[in-house]
Amino acid sequence: MEAKAFPMNSGDGAYSYTKNSYYQRAASYAVKEMLEEAIAEKFDVTSLSSSSNTIRIADLGCSVGPNTFITMQNLIESMERKCHSQDRTNMPEFHLFFNDHASNDFNTLFSSLPPGRHYFAAGVPGSFHGRLFPKSSLHFVHSSYALHWLSKVPEDLLDKSSPAWNKGRIHCKNASEQVANAYANQFAKDMEVFLVARADEIAVGGMMVVIMPAHPEGDRPSQSMARVALDFIEQSFVDMVKVGSISEAELDSFNLPLYSPSLKEMTQLVQSNGCFSIESMELTDPLSKIVCPLNIRALVMHLRAALEGIFTKHFGSEIIDELFERTLDKFAELSSRFESCCGQQDTQLFLVLKRK
Amino acid sequence: MEAKAFPMNSGDGAYSYTKNSYYQRAASYAVKEMLEEAIAEKFDVTSLSSSSNTIRIADLGCSVGPNTFITMQNLIESMERKCHSQDRTNMPEFHLFFNDHASNDFNTLFSSLPPGRHYFAAGVPGSFHGRLFPKSSLHFVHSSYALHWLSKVPEDLLDKSSPAWNKGRIHCKNASEQVANAYANQFAKDMEVFLVARADEIAVGGMMVVIMPAHPEGDRPSQSMARVALDFIEQSFVDMVKVGSISEAELDSFNLPLYSPSLKEMTQLVQSNGCFSIESMELTDPLSKIVCPLNIRALVMHLRAALEGIFTKHFGSEIIDELFERTLDKFAELSSRFESCCGQQDTQLFLVLKRK
Numbered sequence: 001m002e003a004k005a006f007p008m009n010s011g012d013g014a015y016s017y018t019k020n021s022y023y024q025r026a027a028s029y030a031v032k033e034m035l036e037e038a039i040a041e042k043f044d045v046t047s048l049s050s051s052s053n054t055i056r057i058a059d060l061g062c063s064v065g066p067n068t069f070i071t072m073q074n075l076i077e078s079m080e081r082k083c084h085s086q087d088r089t090n091m092p093e094f095h096l097f098f099n100d101h102a103s104n105d106f107n108t109l110f111s112s113l114p115p116g117r118h119y120f121a122a123g124v125p126g127s128f129h130g131r132l133f134p135k136s137s138l139h140f141v142h143s144s145y146a147l148h149w150l151s152k153v154p155e156d157l158l159d160k161s162s163p164a165w166n167k168g169r170i171h172c173k174n175a176s177e178q179v180a181n182a183y184a185n186q187f188a189k190d191m192e193v194f195l196v197a198r199a200d201e202i203a204v205g206g207m208m209v210v211i212m213p214a215h216p217e218g219d220r221p222s223q224s225m226a227r228v229a230l231d232f233i234e235q236s237f238v239d240m241v242k243v244g245s246i247s248e249a250e251l252d253s254f255n256l257p258l259y260s261p262s263l264k265e266m267t268q269l270v271q272s273n274g275c276f277s278i279e280s281m282e283l284t285d286p287l288s289k290i291v292c293p294l295n296i297r298a299l300v301m302h303l304r305a306a307l308e309g310i311f312t313k314h315f316g317s318e319i320i321d322e323l324f325e326r327t328l329d330k331f332a333e334l335s336s337r338f339e340s341c342c343g344q345q346d347t348q349l350f351l352v353l354k355r356k
Numbered sequence: 357m358e359a360k361a362f363p364m365n366s367g368d369g370a371y372s373y374t375k376n377s378y379y380q381r382a383a384s385y386a387v388k389e390m391l392e393e394a395i396a397e398k399f400d401v402t403s404l405s406s407s408s409n410t411i412r413i414a415d416l417g418c419s420v421g422p423n424t425f426i427t428m429q430n431l432i433e434s435m436e437r438k439c440h441s442q443d444r445t446n447m448p449e450f451h452l453f454f455n456d457h458a459s460n461d462f463n464t465l466f467s468s469l470p471p472g473r474h475y476f477a478a479g480v481p482g483s484f485h486g487r488l489f490p491k492s493s494l495h496f497v498h499s500s501y502a503l504h505w506l507s508k509v510p511e512d513l514l515d516k517s518s519p520a521w522n523k524g525r526i527h528c529k530n531a532s533e534q535v536a537n538a539y540a541n542q543f544a545k546d547m548e549v550f551l552v553a554r555a556d557e558i559a560v561g562g563m564m565v566v567i568m569p570a571h572p573e574g575d576r577p578s579q580s581m582a583r584v585a586l587d588f589i590e591q592s593f594v595d596m597v598k599v600g601s602i603s604e605a606e607l608d609s610f611n612l613p614l615y616s617p618s619l620k621e622m623t624q625l626v627q628s629n630g631c632f633s634i635e636s637m638e639l640t641d642p643l644s645k646i647v648c649p650l651n652i653r654a655l656v657m658h659l660r661a662a663l664e665g666i667f668t669k670h671f672g673s674e675i676i677d678e679l680f681e682r683t684l685d686k687f688a689e690l691s692s693r694f695e696s697c698c699g700q701q702d703t704q705l706f707l708v709l710k711r712k
Binding site for chain 1: 409410449450451453459461462463467477479481482488489490492493
């Protein structure tokens with residue numbers, strides 16, 4: 001069955017990091033043009049750099065690279081092009097701040113900074129659910145695939161007496177209205193804190209671009225690829241309870257702190273904060289440039305790379321191999337359900353805000 | 357002999373980091389008052405923070421803490437006191453940049469940042485022998501015990517055909533005039549590059565405080581503690597060649613890239629750069645507050661903590677234990693020579709510069 005299900009699997013080399021970040025990179029190519037357009041049309045590099053001749057840029061939730069370096073390089077080139085088009089003779093200097101939690105591997109990030117880069121680099125440890133920079137000190141903030149991580153699991157999900165107790169599930173997909181609301185409320189609180197902090201830090205006229213999973217108005221999509229993938233993982237956990245690999249209590253007490261909002265929710269949260277104008281809000285298919293059929297094994301490796309840490313923390317490292325083997329089997333058994341999503345799902349939000 | 361030579365040695369606990377940074381901390385206590393005075397008298401916090409209400413501070417060569425955190429805390433408290441004394445109602449925000457080579461352990465630095473700190477923290481990887489920050493973006497630069505590390509070993513020292521070939525020695529102390537000149541020239545080049553970069557980065561009126569080993573005018577002191585310590589290490593290496601632990605060629609091809617200038621040299625280098633005024637230049641005894649007799653074993657542990665990395669790189673890790681055991685024996689045998697230096701050597705430069 002394995003050979004049949006994974007025709008693109010060509011040996012150990014296929015599991016390298018390069019292969020495992022294929023989907024991520026595909027998504028960032030799709031974003032590149034939108035980012036260039038936002039800067040060309042709406043980022044006033046000249047007036048923002050007028051006082052100090054410096055543009056300060058932060059990447060919030062940068063991880064360890066190389067995607068952050070590629071994106072930052074694109075950003076700076078777009079800004080330099082804009083300066084050239086305005087016949088500026090003195091280019092601004094660029095000060096880049098790479099932010100992630102203090103537990104991020106900044107040593108790896110720093111040792112892989114691109115040589116010959118056109119910017120001054122700094123690392124900023126700490127949660128973006130709080131202040132990280134002095135007032136009005138930033139001109140451009142970028143955050144890609146970071147804001148869907150909630151600051152914590154909503155407490156009600158773990159309370160057996162609450163209607164939002166999320167027994168036997170790891171997420172709000174497929175779950176009750178109460179569970180979905182608990183997730184939505186936590187996301188709303190997190191976004192409020194995030195927007196208040198960024199409103200303090202971003203200078204008037206400065207821009208913020210947020211890229212994250214989202215879905216259309218009022219819709220909790222049943223067929224998105226992310227939902228199907230989470231379903232498969234959840235079903236694998238349920239099977240593992242059945243065979244005794246993990247206990248029921250362990251599963252009941254685990255919930256993934258991940259959330260993808262609707263466009264309507266995001267719009268309301270930005271408007272209720274009141275400090276930013278929405279310059280652009282697009283939902284696109286992050287995988288539109290990938291040819292089907294998908295390399296399922298690579299996709300599961302990618303899920304593992306993203307989620308292994310959080311599963312290990314709760315369940316221990318000894319269950320990880322079994323979990324992802326079972327998940328891979330689900331993908332293989334139910335590949336038709338999964339492949340039907342390919343190329344027809346707009347699940348990536350590209351949001352451009354400007355500090356009023 | 358060991359018991360006699362190391363009366364203060366009280367077991368394993370004495371070799372902890374806390375004990376091994378005793379001399380360093382003693383030196384930083386001595387500096388604390390001088391730093392407070394420099395800020396109170398000569399740092400114009402109000403005018404420097406007038407445009408952005410932010411004071412940007414860099415610690416160049418910060419290592420992993422905790423000394424950098426203690427010093428930065430003192431700095432900020434001094435600046436806050438100055439604001440209070442000027443009846444300022446709105447305190448500036450402080451943005452701190454911790455700099456060291458990219459190979460420094462920033463993960464450790466970031467995970468030990470003091471909770472409840474009154475500043476925004478960032479890490480800046482890279483050599484301070486080059487630009488690290490945008491133009492005129494810093495208001496205060498601090499560098500303690502970092503500038504005595506040369507950017508490289510002067511090349512002539514390794515050239516057998518050069519009069520500056522430093523055969524059988526690891527440093528310019530005790531060496532020929534040509535060797536001393538090669539070291540001095542390298543330091544002059546490094547300081548020039550350093551001052552040019554800092555002149556770009558520090559705003560007009562901004563301050564730079566440099567703390568490093570130095571010695572009085574025109575004098576190459578024969579009795580300073582650092583010199584005696586280096587002598588002991590050098591003699592240990594020579595002994596190790598004799599017994600075959602290392603080869604003659606290995607010793608001949610090694611030189612420590614460390615240099616301590618005279619006050620006259622420093623003055624000339626600052627003046628020749630031309631961008632900074634010398635506000636204060638003091639030579640003090642960094643160990644004046646330590647009661648003799650010294651804890652020799654702790655001092656050797658301290659030397660080992662500072663130099664093990666560079667020795668390992670050239671000679672391999674297997675010679676390190678022998679080297680420092682032999683060095684400890686030298687200290688024990690020749691303790692009178694060493695102890696005669698105690699409390700009567702002004703070898704720590706405290707230099708206050710202001711960007712013109």
